[in-house]
């Protein structure tokens with residue numbers, strides 16, 4: 001019997017040679033998971049230390065697994081995933097939705113060096129760190145212009161203001177996104193027009209945009225599309241949700257047909273790629289203008305709020321820089337009413353340290369997603385739950401998905417979430433109420449049932465823990481815990 005000490009938990013670990021069980025005590029001494037097994041007198045008793053050292057896999061295999069967490073260690077195909085799949089999961093553990101500690105442990109010295117530079121320089125606003133990070137982002141996204149801003153929300157706001165979108169305008173977007181996308185449309189005085197999502201990708205469905213325009217708008221004599229209440233339909237904001245690009249080829253065709261600007265909300269999808277027939281493009285670079293959020297939990301996260309706008313047009317980029325600083329050019333001469341949308345030097349310094357690791361992290365997230373997929377198969381759960389859709393997987397892309405979130409669709413979602421919570425597995429619901437049903441948007445006149453796919457998704461989806469460093473053991477514990485719920 002081995003006494004284990006976990007961060008806030010003690011465990012007595014079963015070893016078949018001792019015919020005991022597994023007993024875990026949490027920090028306040030409650031017993032969790034008392035699993036006992038019949039003493040088997042036919043087996044000899046040795047102390048583990050007396051045993052010759054065995055391969056980790058063999059040692060793991062001797063330990064007790066909860067009956068509802070039985071594992072299949074049988075070999076299948078000869079690939080990395082299956083090698084990883086041989087590691088058993090049986091220990092109760094705390095699995096956070098996201099854990100940034102490993103990233104900080106690895107990069108802490110460089111991050112501190114970068115922030116110390118800023119503190120020593122005394123230059124905190126729009127200095128060399130912002131410039132350098134903007135340049136690095138241009139290279140990473142393969143785009144001519146990048147403008148560092150104070151958050152993803154402010155990126156949206158600054159873009160809409162720069163494009164002159166406001167009162168008398170309407171902008172089409174998805175009702176199944178983070179609030180900021182539609183919130184900013186409303187904040188500049190324009191009307192959010194919603195179009196439903198594809199039930200598999202959770203991204204806006206191109207044909208729904210077309211239906212939205214054809215059914216709710218009419219074309220005036222100048223060929224401009226207007227809503228019934230007279231607002232001019234100016235733009236669409238597709239959101240590359242959870243790290244998967246929208247169907248940008250079809251969306252761009254629709255945008256051209258209805259003369260709409262395309263603003264790509266790539267807040268969750270930095271680095272994600274889309275397969276055009278003749279080229280591969282990164283999220284944010286396909287429309288007129290795109291934006292990222294560097295909220296700490298994003299794939300590239302700052303130590304606070306930060307964001308970025310990217311675009312191909314020089315004049316638009318220059319205007320954005322003006323709007324970023326109160327519409328000021330030169331100092332204290334204001335041509336337009338902008339805002340304080342500036343990216344801090346300290347955040348830029350941190351982001352510049354992290355950016356070179358983004359591709360590696362995206363690959364690690366994908367490996368983790370693949371492992372979840374394999375584990376759900378092993379656990380026989382693929383008929384019960386829907387794993388994320390990967391429409392571009394076989395299109396020759398590297399980042400066909402960047403798995404900002406790993407979102408499943410699960411029956412009895414709320415009960416499942418509670419069950420996982422009891423096992424200390426953190427999950428999240430993105431998003432529990434579609435935007436057309438939010439109180440603040442009642443004035444738009446939508447009602448329940450208007451966007452059924454978004455409404456279903458809001459009731460059925462669950463985000464599971466995913467981050468580059470998540471252990472296979474933790475993932476297997478998550479899957480086994482889900483299997484236990486449905487068994």
Ligand SMILES: Cc1ncc(COP(=O)(O)O)c(C=O)c1O
Pocket residue numbers: 151152153154177178180181239265267268292293294295305306307
């Ligand atoms: C799709 C989407 N758009 C916009 C934002 C706003 O970004 P920020 O939190 O940096 O303001 C977020 C943030 O989560 C988001 O997920």
